[in-house]
Amino acid sequence: MKAAIILFPGTNRERDMALALQRATGHRPPLLWHRDTELPSGLDLVVLPGGFSYGDYLRCGAMAAQSPIMQAVKEFAAKGGHVLGVCNGFQMLVEAGLLPGALLRNASLRFLSMDCHMRVERADTPYTSRFQRGQVFRATMAHGDGNYFADAATLDRLEGDGLVALRYATPSGEVTEAANRNGSARSIAGILSPNLRVLGLMPHPENQVDPEIDGTDGLPLFESLAGSFAAA
Amino acid sequence: MTQTPAPLLPERAAQLAAEFGLKPDEYDRVLAILGRSPSLTELGVFSVMWSEHCSYKSSRVWLRGLPTKAPWVIHGPGENAGVIDIGDGLAAIFKMESHNHPSFIEPYQGAATGVGGILRDVFTMGARPIANLNALRFGMPEAPRMKRVIDGVVRGIGGYGNCVGVPTVGGEVNFHPAYNGNPLVNAMTVGIAPKDRIFLSAAAGIGNPVVYVGSKTGRDGIHGATMASAEFSSDSEEKRPTVQIGDPFVEKLLIEACLELMATDMIVAIQDMGAAGLTSSSVEMAGKGGVGIELVLDNVPQREAGMSAYEMMLSESQERMLMILKPGREAEAEAIFRKWELDFAVIGHLTDTGRITIRHQGKLEADIPLAPLESEAPLYRRPTAETPKQKVLDAAAITDPVGPAAALETLVGSLDLCSRRWIWDQYDSMVGGQTARRPGAADAAVVRVEESLEKGGARALAMTTDCTPRYCAADPEEGGKQAVAEAWRNLTAVGARPLAITDNMNFGNPEKPEIMGQFAAAVRGMAAACTALDFPVVSGNVSLYNETEGRAILPTPAIGGVGVLEQVGQAVGLSLTPGLDLVLIGETRGWLGQSLWLREIAGREEGAPPPVDLAAERRNGDFVRARILAGEVRACHDLSDGGLLVGLAEMAMAGGCGATLLPIPAGLPAHAFWFGEDQGRYVLAVADGAALLAAAAAAGVPAMKLGRSGGEALALAEGPSISVASLRAAHEATLPALMAES
Numbered sequence: 001m002k003a004a005i006i007l008f009p010g011t012n013r014e015r016d017m018a019l020a021l022q023r024a025t026g027h028r029p030p031l032l033w034h035r036d037t038e039l040p041s042g043l044d045l046v047v048l049p050g051g052f053s054y055g056d057y058l059r060c061g062a063m064a065a066q067s068p069i070m071q072a073v074k075e076f077a078a079k080g081g082h083v084l085g086v087c088n089g090f091q092m093l094v095e096a097g098l099l100p101g102a103l104l105r106n107a108s109l110r111f112l113s114m115d116c117h118m119r120v121e122r123a124d125t126p127y128t129s130r131f132q133r134g135q136v137f138r139a140t141m142a143h144g145d146g147n148y149f150a151d152a153a154t155l156d157r158l159e160g161d162g163l164v165a166l167r168y169a170t171p172s173g174e175v176t177e178a179a180n181r182n183g184s185a186r187s188i189a190g191i192l193s194p195n196l197r198v199l200g201l202m203p204h205p206e207n208q209v210d211p212e213i214d215g216t217d218g219l220p221l222f223e224s225l226a227g228s229f230a231a232a
Numbered sequence: 233m234t235q236t237p238a239p240l241l242p243e244r245a246a247q248l249a250a251e252f253g254l255k256p257d258e259y260d261r262v263l264a265i266l267g268r269s270p271s272l273t274e275l276g277v278f279s280v281m282w283s284e285h286c287s288y289k290s291s292r293v294w295l296r297g298l299p300t301k302a303p304w305v306i307h308g309p310g311e312n313a314g315v316i317d318i319g320d321g322l323a324a325i326f327k328m329e330s331h332n333h334p335s336f337i338e339p340y341q342g343a344a345t346g347v348g349g350i351l352r353d354v355f356t357m358g359a360r361p362i363a364n365l366n367a368l369r370f371g372m373p374e375a376p377r378m379k380r381v382i383d384g385v386v387r388g389i390g391g392y393g394n395c396v397g398v399p400t401v402g403g404e405v406n407f408h409p410a411y412n413g414n415p416l417v418n419a420m421t422v423g424i425a426p427k428d429r430i431f432l433s434a435a436a437g438i439g440n441p442v443v444y445v446g447s448k449t450g451r452d453g454i455h456g457a458t459m460a461s462a463e464f465s466s467d468s469e470e471k472r473p474t475v476q477i478g479d480p481f482v483e484k485l486l487i488e489a490c491l492e493l494m495a496t497d498m499i500v501a502i503q504d505m506g507a508a509g510l511t512s513s514s515v516e517m518a519g520k521g522g523v524g525i526e527l528v529l530d531n532v533p534q535r536e537a538g539m540s541a542y543e544m545m546l547s548e549s550q551e552r553m554l555m556i557l558k559p560g561r562e563a564e565a566e567a568i569f570r571k572w573e574l575d576f577a578v579i580g581h582l583t584d585t586g587r588i589t590i591r592h593q594g595k596l597e598a599d600i601p602l603a604p605l606e607s608e609a610p611l612y613r614r615p616t617a618e619t620p621k622q623k624v625l626d627a628a629a630i631t632d633p634v635g636p637a638a639a640l641e642t643l644v645g646s647l648d649l650c651s652r653r654w655i656w657d658q659y660d661s662m663v664g665g666q667t668a669r670r671p672g673a674a675d676a677a678v679v680r681v682e683e684s685l686e687k688g689g690a691r692a693l694a695m696t697t698d699c700t701p702r703y704c705a706a707d708p709e710e711g712g713k714q715a716v717a718e719a720w721r722n723l724t725a726v727g728a729r730p731l732a733i734t735d736n737m738n739f740g741n742p743e744k745p746e747i748m749g750q751f752a753a754a755v756r757g758m759a760a761a762c763t764a765l766d767f768p769v770v771s772g773n774v775s776l777y778n779e780t781e782g783r784a785i786l787p788t789p790a791i792g793g794v795g796v797l798e799q800v801g802q803a804v805g806l807s808l809t810p811g812l813d814l815v816l817i818g819e820t821r822g823w824l825g826q827s828l829w830l831r832e833i834a835g836r837e838e839g840a841p842p843p844v845d846l847a848a849e850r851r852n853g854d855f856v857r858a859r860i861l862a863g864e865v866r867a868c869h870d871l872s873d874g875g876l877l878v879g880l881a882e883m884a885m886a887g888g889c890g891a892t893l894l895p896i897p898a899g900l901p902a903h904a905f906w907f908g909e910d911q912g913r914y915v916l917a918v919a920d921g922a923a924l925l926a927a928a929a930a931a932g933v934p935a936m937k938l939g940r941s942g943g944e945a946l947a948l949a950e951g952p953s954i955s956v957a958s959l960r961a962a963h964e965a966t967l968p969a970l971m972a973e974s
Contacts, residue, residue, distance in 0.1 A: 009573060010481050012397020015682065016665035050663075052395040055481025111390050113660045142394065142660040207662045212690065212801050213680060214667070 001229035003029040003045040006073070008064045013050035013087065013204065020206035021047070024222035034067040044229045045082045046073055048089030050142075050204060060103065060145045061091030070096050082126060082225070083198045087143055090190070090200035099191055099200045100158070101150035107183025111144040116181060116203055118189045119169035122162055125196045126228040130220035136173045137217040139203035141181070146202035148184035148191075155185055166190035166201055237271035237596050245269050252279035252455070258610050265604045273541045273590060273597040280455070280508035280546060281515055282609055284776050289610045290742035291774040294755045298769045299762045304731055305770055306427060312353045312503060313421075314770025315430055316732050318796045320684045320691055323427035325359040328367070328420035328697070328736040328792040330775035334475040335417040339384025344392040344478040346419040348550050351396065352504035355487050356553060358431040358494050359423025362664060363679050364393045366403040366419050367697040367736065367790040371412030373647075373970050381415050383971060388478075389419070390658040395480035396487065399667050400659035401677035404697050407647040410705075413780030418736040418773075420792040422695055424683050431494060433503040435521035435556045435582055440500055442514070442525060442580040443562070445569050446486050446552035450535035452476050453509070453548025463741055463779040482551040482574070489572040490553065498565050502555040511545045513554040514580075515588060519602045524585035529592040533575040541590055541597035556582065616752050617745035622706050625825040625839035627904035632833075636906050637952045639833045640877050641962050643907070644885070646832045649874050650966035668692060672886065674805040675725035675870050678797065692800035694728030696793050700873065701786035703841035706826050708750040708787050712757030713844045714911060719793030720765045721870040724853040725914060726803045727860035728795030730765065735772040735791055740784025742776045750787040758789060764846035765853075767793070804860055806869040807887035813921025814891055814938040816876065817928065818852045818913030822904025828874050829907035842909050849912040855933045856914050859924065867917040877906035877946075879915050880938070884946055884956045885963055893939035895949040902950065917941060 003021050005014050014031060022028045029047070032039065039046065054063035064070065070092070077083050077098055085093040093099045106112055117138050120131040131137065150158070158164050166189040168180040180187040182202070190201030205218025240248065249259040252275065262270055262278045270278065280286055288295070300308035306323055307315035313327035331346025351361050366389055371378045393400045398421070435442075453476035493499060501521065505513045510532070518525035529544050539547075557565055562578055569576035583589070588605075590598040632639070643649050656671040666685075669678035676696040684691035698718040704711030716733065723730040735758065740747040762768055778785040797803055824830050825839025859865050867887070871879040884890055896905045918924050921937050928935035945953035 010395070010484055012395075012484065013663055013665075016663065019665050019682075051397060052481060052484070055395065055479070057481065110387075111394060111658050111660075113390075113394070113662070114657050140662040142662060144394075204662070207665050210665070212668060213665065214662070214670075 001025050001044045001226050002042055004032050004043055005029055005047045005049055006069055007031045008034045008053035010053045010055055011049055011051035016206045017047055017049045020209040020222050023209050024226040034069050037068045039072045039076055046076060048085040048092050050087030053088055061088055061095040064092045065095035077198055085200040087202055090202055093200040098198050100154050101148055103145050104147040104149050105145050106147050112181055113142040116141045117169050117171050118166040119173050121164050121167055127199045127221055127224050130224040136169055139205045139218050140207040141203040143202055146182040148188045158191055163192045164188055165192045165199055237598055239269035239271055242269050248275055253283060254279050258282055261608050265608060273545055274600055276542050276546045277511050280511055281605060286508050286512055287609050288774055290612050290614055293613045294752050297755050297759050300768050302768045305768055308770045312356050314734055317427055320687055320689050321427055322683055323425050324422055324693055324794055325354050325357050325425055326422040326734055326794055327353050327771040328418050328734040329773040330736050331417045332775050332778055335385055336415055338475040339381045340388040341475055341477055343385040343388030343417050345476045345550055346417050347389055347392040348478045348483050349506050350419045350421045354421040354423040355490055356502050356504045358429050359425040361398045361421050361423040363422045363695055364398050364400045365695055365697050368405045369411045369416040370407050372409050375412040385417055386655050386658055392478055392480045394660040396484045397663050399661050399663045401661050401667055402671055402695055405652055410786045414778040414785045416738050416788055418790045424681055431502050433501050433517050433520055435501045435517040435523050437500055438582050438584045440556050440559055440582045441562055441578045443555050443557050444577045444579045446574055447482050447549055448533040448535040448575055449544055449547050450549045451543055454546045463777050476548045476550050478550050485572040485574055486551055489569050489574055492568050493565055498557055498561040500556040500558055505552040505554055509548045519606050524583035524587045526583050526589045527580035531577050531579045533577050541592040614742055614748045615745040616749035618749050619708055622840045627822045627824045627901055630824055632903040636902055637954050640881055640954055643832055643874050643878055644881055644959050645962035645966050648828055651963045654967035668800050669803055669805055675722040678726055678803045680800040690800045692797040694723045694726050694795040696722040697790060699788055699790040701788045702826050704787040706841045708753035709757035710841050710843055712754035712789050713761045715789050715791045716758050716761035717844045717849050718872055719791040720767050721853055723793050723795035724857045725868045725870045728797045730767050730793055730795040732768050732770045733791050733793045735769055735789055737774045738778055738788040739776050740779045747784060754787055754789045761846060765850055802861055804865050804868050806867055806883050808867055808883040808889040808917055808941050809887055810889050810942040812866055812917040812941045815916045815921050815924050816936050816938050817856055819934045821910050822900045822908035823910045824904055824908055827909045842911050844911045852912045852933055855931050864918055865916050869915050871913040875907040875909050881959050885960045889941055890943040890945040890956050891939050891941045892947045893949055
């Protein structure tokens with residue numbers, strides 16, 4: 001798999017992401033600069049990592065969504081490229097119109113840094129093939145604005161089309177209000193594009209890829225990606 | 233161009249000098265050095281450089297007593313931060329610094345800029361910051377404004393650290409009425425650099441350009457250092473303009489740009505603009521290098537129009553650095569900063585005059601010889617008064633009003649022992665992907681060093697902050713000793729080899745002999761512990777005048793300790809799991825003086841604090857560490873606040889696992905055995921308790937079997953079982969309930 005990570009001013013989880021991809025694929029992906037206007041040829045995956053691009057001083061991700069490289073990312077996605085946005089990267093994807101909805105302030109109005117558990121809603125996507133459907137995995141969440149919101153029609157369409165990838169749940173897999181710490185609509189933690197190739201999620205599976213650090217709950221997501229391109 | 237700066241009228245100068253905090257005899261020295269009346273800018277420079285905050289004039293004579301050397305120390309105190317060798321060709325660079333006064337005046341920005349300032353002290357030396365910690369002391373939540381202070385400080389620390397992407401991995405918090413008017417915010421940063429690529433601040437090379445990078449200069453924070461060198465009165469609200477405003481986004485860019493520049497060979501010297509901003513950075517860099525410096529302030533990037541030389545020299549606008557570049561490299565360096573969308577300006581050059589000259593709009597605004605600015609700086613050996621010794625309490629003479637089960641439930645929910653989850657859930661502790669033990673998981677935070685991983689290693693740093701102010705108030709020497717010993721113990725309890733400390737000395741008004749006596753005694757105690765434990769001081773910060781309307785804080789020498797693990801996988805946490813033998817290491821005498829049990833259960837805050845036997849401390853700790861590194865220990869927890877039963881409860885709550893405890897030994901009242909705060913002790917959970925007891929006996933280390941883990945309660949042999957779930961509920965409820973409405 002040929003992956004690249006885009007670096008925006010204020011990005012801060014690019015090294016975490018690079019380590020996760022390295023663990024799954026055996027090589028470290030390059031970093032691309034936000035001012036670039038085109039992507040290297042032959043890329044399989046573009047990653048928009050977490051952080052505080054442009055300080056999040058406007059709506060989170062709104063400035064980054066306007067950067068020169070995002071035009072190339074949109075074209076890449078339109079041609080069927082895979083794009084993963086995590087945390088601030090998810091916020092950029094919705095600001096760029098690549099995924100629907102918006103990410104509001106957490107319901108508690110506080111930054112939340114803690115473990116969360118997510119239930120895998122479908123296991124037939126390039127991001128989830130190494131999970132079982134209904135499997136629950138643990139990940140770090142660390143965000144102030146992760147409260148997923150969309151109007152009822154959009155939410156119904158996402159559900160109907162099977163585009164809800166991940167939902168906040170208890171460790172045993174129940175979707176409860178208590179497990180949905182940031183207050184997201186229908187406990188949505190991650191959503192897919194209709195072609196299943198763009199994934200945005202708030203929590204950080206890249207922080208759970210190493211048994212010596214905090215376990216490997218997140219590793220299947222990266223192994224799924226590596227596997228889908230190795231097979232292709 | 234004029235040849236001397238325009239002097240102030242003598243009466244006006246004397247009056248301003250007093251307003252700026254210069255004492256009459258200090259002002260006389262200014263006149264003697266200059267041989268004339270100072271200009272406004274010159275008076276500003278002298279007053280901030282000679283403030284307590286910048287000059288350490290009351291503390292320096294005492295701080296000299298601290299040991300600062302060890303074979304692994306690369307740079308001790310005197311640089312922006314301390315530097316130690318951690319192996320694999322790498323150095324850890326770290327320091328702790330206070331932002332107490334600003335955090336009371338404006339909690340969010342005060343705390344945020346405290347984090348920003350200490351980060352710059354570390355990355356200015358070439359290190360990538362890998363961890364932040366903090367040491368916080370708040371007043372009682374019901375005190376006026378205090379909930380707002382707690383909420384603002386926590387949000388400020390999180391707001392800054394989360395955005396710059398440096399994990400906040402540890403810290404400590406105490407609550408005491410002595411901090412009602414003076415909360416303490418001490419922030420610590422630890423960074424990593426190649427040990428042969430450390431950047432220092434001594435300027436060199438006559439004619440070399442002086443370069444300003446980072447944010448623009450505004451009118452914020454003017455005289456912040458002066459404010460931090462005075463007591464508070466009821467007008468502290470009026471000091472809000474002296475508090476700086478932080479921009480963590482710019483700091484993040486500055487970190488990346490500086491590290492990119494540091495990978496080249498263009499930098500001669502570099503220092504951040506912290507307290508007293510452009511004044512202290514330029515004066516200190518030139519002074520250390522023994523050169524002169526000329527600044528042309530017209531070139532300083534400015535946020536607002538019409539700023540005077542005085543304002544620019546005293547501004548404490550954040551996220552700025554000053555550096556000396558090799559000649560002819562300006563364009564290359566500028567390209568890096570432009571890439572990161574930061575200001576870059578050549579604002580002067582080094583001279584051979586030995587003076588700082590400051591020009592603005594064609595006028596000479598200041599012309600001061602640098603040597604006397606440093607050598608003539610005031611240095612006080614202020615009078616000291618010893619803190620009266622308190623009597624040693626006889627545990628047998630203190631009756632237990634409630635019994636151990638009820639006492640435990642009260643204690644685990646009390647302010648000083650309740651869960652800090654409400655706080656650390658607002659700090660990103662995982663960013664970087666290297667945090668192996670996060671807050672609450674172990675006695676010290678453990679972060680793997682990514683640079684070691686890149687070299688095929690798996691080296692990790694263990695980090696902690698510690699101080700027990702109530703011990704320090706009762707006996708500053710024992711308290712100083714205990715603060716250092718507890719930091720050493722917390723590092724040991726995860727299996728790390730403790731290497732060095734940074735200290736943050738928070739005290740009241742040094743002009744009062746009893747305060748200066750606390751300071752001197754605390755330093756004596758710290759020095760004894762540092763020496764006995766091979767645990768030198770490599771950096772530090774002093775914050776005095778922590779008083780409001782004449783009431784001082786408890787003496788608080790906060791210690792930040794750093795240790796190393798050769799393999800991150802060797803680290804142990806404190807979570808109890810079933811089926812293990814529980815063994816107590818260290819001697820238990822049932823010391824109740826100054827214990828939390830005495831304060832929270834018996835309602836008495838008195839007595840001598842527990843003494844620290846440094847030889848036993850060393851022996852017990854070295855024994856525990858060796859067992860951990862031998863892979864024999866599943867969980868380890870040092871015993872401190874609250875004593876043995878609280879320590880066991882903390883292990884049980886962390887692991888969700890109970891224990892069945894053996895009858896207590898004869899000769900000690902139950903409350904003294906369970907809640908005494910004797911020092912130098914650990915609880916270890918091991919598979920083979922008998923083997924551990926035998927090893928302890930062979931090593932001459934006191935040890936006793938406490939019981940066996942398992943079940944869902946702490947079952948005391950003498951009495952009731954205490955459910956872990958109910959302990960957890962009490963432990964977790966306190967802070968969220970207190971802070972619910974803020």
